[in-house]
Amino acid sequence: MNKTSSFSPRALICDIDGTITDKSRRINLDSVSVIRTLIDNDIPVIFASGNTVCSLTFLCKMVGTDGTIISENGGVYRIGFAGELKICGDKDVSITAYKRLQDYFQKKGVSLELYSPEYRFADVAFAHTGDADEVREVVKDLPVKILDSGFALHIMSDYVNKGTTFLKVSKEIGISPDNFIAIGDSSNDIELIKNAGLGVAVGGGQKSAAEAADYVSLKKFGDGFSESVRKYFPSLF
Structure with missing residues (x-):
């Protein structure tokens, strides 16, 4: 953990379950609020989850992102709601x-x-x-x-993960991985956390994610997500 709050990200990519939810998978409303603040200030927000494309599409529409997603732990991705669905896994x-x-x-x-x-x-x-x-x-x-x-x-x-697909997505949207903050909570987020300019693990998650991160939130689950976003985008809150 050698990075500090001086890091200034241009975009955010995050997991869903355990990251913007509580441990029972109920979405954290404060997390939704901070995501909308980012979006309203032209900060791209991308969901990267093990969930299905249809689940992520619904969430994107309800929260207000542009529909860019990484689904099935990196097995599938899409740029925007109208983008072609690209399958990386077999x-x-x-x-x-x-x-x-x-x-x-x-x-x-x-x-x-x-x-x-x-x-x-x-x-x-x-x-x-x-x-x-x-x-x-x-x-x-x-x-x-x-x-x-x-x-x-x-x-x-075995050759696919959220991190490898994140690199494809960042190239297609024209934002370097170094300009992203990535936030997750579990072992399937490790490559995502490591490939971003700054990786965050929320409190209460798996130890392996915390060990891979540059910062571990003091608060747990969705509250930890909101804490981290406010920490690294201080001018917006």
Whole structure:
């Protein structure tokens, strides 16, 4: 953590669950307020989440961003509401891994609960079942990785993450990654946090995210997000 409040970002990219919500996934209204303040002052705000494109599109419209998103933990992105949906991951390999896991857990008498499979283009997400390391061991020979967001387990191509897709997005919109502040809370935010000019982890999140960050908020979850935005955009608040 070698950066200070003197950093002056031009744009913000952030996670959703656990970052602008509380631990129960209820959106923090103060976080919405500070995001709108940024938008009203021509500061681009991009959501980068494990959630589906349709979920992020709805949130963008309700909050007021321009619709630029990174979805499925970097597996999918779009520039603006009217932009082409670009798929970075290979869903077929994720499905292959999921079927193996399904067979493995069925033999143990455990059923996996899929999350929105009909709306996913690059990854497979399912409810926490057992230990994430156990899941990783079952599919370790396949070209996939298992991400634990704290809210779900995601199977995705091993070469994709929020950080790699963030670099694509920043190039397309013409704002250097060095001019972004990135805010997240969990292990699936690590590459995003590291690739931005300044990375922030909100309090209450996973230790791995905090270790990757330049700053860890004193407050937790959405309150920590709002605290961090006010810290690094002081002239707007």
